[in-house]
Amino acid sequence: MTTPLQVTRELFDDVMVPNYAPAGIIPVKGKSSRVWDQQGREYIDFAGGIAVSSLGHCHPALVKAIQQQAEQLWHLSNVMTNEPALRLAKKLVDATFAEKVYFANSGAEANEAAFKLARRWALDKFGAEKDQIISFSKSFHGRTFFTVTVGGQAAYSDGFGPKPGAVLHAEFNNLASVKALISEHTCAVVLEPIQGEGGIIPATTEFMQGVRELCNQHNALLIMDEVQTGVGRTGKLYAYMHYGVTPDILTTAKSLGGGFPIGAMLTTTDIASHLKVGTHGSTYGGNPLACAVAEAVLDTVNQPNVMAQVLSNEQLFRQQLKAINEKYQVFSEIRGQGMLLGAVLNNQYKGRAREFFLASAEQGLMALVAGVDVVRFAPSLVITPDEITAGMQRFEQAVKQVIGV
Numbered sequence: 225m226t227t228p229l230q231v232t233r234e235l236f237d238d239v240m241v242p243n244y245a246p247a248g249i250i251p252v253k254g255k256s257s258r259v260w261d262q263q264g265r266e267y268i269d270f271a272g273g274i275a276v277s278s279l280g281h282c283h284p285a286l287v288k289a290i291q292q293q294a295e296q297l298w299h300l301s302n303v304m305t306n307e308p309a310l311r312l313a314k315k316l317v318d319a320t321f322a323e324k325v326y327f328a329n330s331g332a333e334a335n336e337a338a339f340k341l342a343r344r345w346a347l348d349k350f351g352a353e354k355d356q357i358i359s360f361s362k363s364f365h366g367r368t369f370f371t372v373t374v375g376g377q378a379a380y381s382d383g384f385g386p387k388p389g390a391v392l393h394a395e396f397n398n399l400a401s402v403k404a405l406i407s408e409h410t411c412a413v414v415l416e417p418i419q420g421e422g423g424i425i426p427a428t429t430e431f432m433q434g435v436r437e438l439c440n441q442h443n444a445l446l447i448m449d450e451v452q453t454g455v456g457r458t459g460k461l462y463a464y465m466h467y468g469v470t471p472d473i474l475t476t477a478k479s480l481g482g483g484f485p486i487g488a489m490l491t492t493t494d495i496a497s498h499l500k501v502g503t504h505g506s507t508y509g510g511n512p513l514a515c516a517v518a519e520a521v522l523d524t525v526n527q528p529n530v531m532a533q534v535l536s537n538e539q540l541f542r543q544q545l546k547a548i549n550e551k552y553q554v555f556s557e558i559r560g561q562g563m564l565l566g567a568v569l570n571n572q573y574k575g576r577a578r579e580f581f582l583a584s585a586e587q588g589l590m591a592l593v594a595g596v597d598v599v600r601f602a603p604s605l606v607i608t609p610d611e612i613t614a615g616m617q618r619f620e621q622a623v624k625q626v627i628g629v
């Protein structure tokens with residue numbers, strides 16, 4: 225008889241590629257907005273697996289959906305279509321500007337599809353000279369080589385040899401910088417309505433509307449990366465709905481699967497027609513298990529009471545963070561929207577976000593950082609007021625720990 229394997233954090237260093245530096249604990253169980261580690265220690269989850277667990281852990285509707293589908297059909301590939309994928313696509317189309325959906329497995333893959341589609345659309349319609357993609361400094365679009373190149377953080381794309389070309393970077397919320405770069409050579413401008421990894425920086429309405437206008441003037445597509453902001457996180461199904469601006473292509477992932485890997489690219493019939501048979505694909509895209517879970521997420525989240533809860537939760541977060549800040553003066557600003565909030569460290573604590581994150585974990589709270597100056601919160605959309613208050617009590621302890629009072 226073989227002895228059962230002891231799974232410890234040390235095993236990570238033995239057997240895993242060292243591109244991550246995970247925390248010392250290993251969580252083994254989750255329920256709603258609480259998580260327990262191997263030792264039975266409980267954590268309150270304000271991180272949501274980086275804006276993914278839109279309905280918390282093991283939500284009954286999602287457990288039911290995956291159990292039912294697991295007994296029905298797991299996988300086919302795109303040689304055939306399947307019922308959950310078609311139901312989910314129809315619901316996404318009905319709920320948004322989009323007329324067509326492409327399924328992928330992650331945010332990066334959804335963006336990869338979006339960028340390839342924009343290039344193909346421009347090539348077909350205007351010729352090879354129209355190939356430039358404009359994105360923004362500090363933006364983040366995923367870790368494939370194309371998406372990381374489009375992203376605005378060279379640290380992530382440097383060191384891998386020659387990058388895909390014709391990618392330009394403007395300054396976020398600076399329309400003049402877009403005007404300076406956009407031309408008849410631009411095929412697309414891509415932006416996040418709220419820059420997530422870049423530090424929870426919301427696009428201003430003026431900027432968003434201005435970029436739309438510039439895209440119209442130069443026959444360029446507007447791609448909105450809603451991988452982090454999508455599926456109710458900002459209090460509307462997609463963040464573009466706050467701005468009165470409609471994208472040509474939208475990408476969504478993270479919260480869409482509520483913890484099951486899925487991504488999607490949404491667009492119009494006209495634009496979609498340029499990804500003809502054989503131009504792009506994925507073995508797993510539109511997998512029945514993923515789509516069954518995402519359908520249950522969408523059915524549950526896209527309800528007026530849930531959207532209202534996201535906004536009332538935001539108010540509670542803001543009130544409690546403000547109260548902490550009145551006592552300890554650590555933040556200069558709380559920014560973001562809905563359940564995607566950033567507490568920006570003031571000059572005294574600049575650069576020390578990771579310390580707040582580590583202290584939070586010690587106090588039994590899962591938080592996140594967004595860059596070195598921002599403590600980020602991206603919890604379940606349906607986190608309860610009691611869970612918020614309990615988590616904030618732990619966060620206050622973490623703040624005290626860091627500042628030494």
Ligand SMILES: Cc1ncc(COP(=O)(O)O)c(C=O)c1O
Nearest residue numbers: 330331332364365366420451452
């Ligand atoms: C805005 C945005 N786009 C794309 C991605 C990449 O998504 P994934 O990690 O699922 O590939 C992320 C991930 O953080 C993101 O925040």
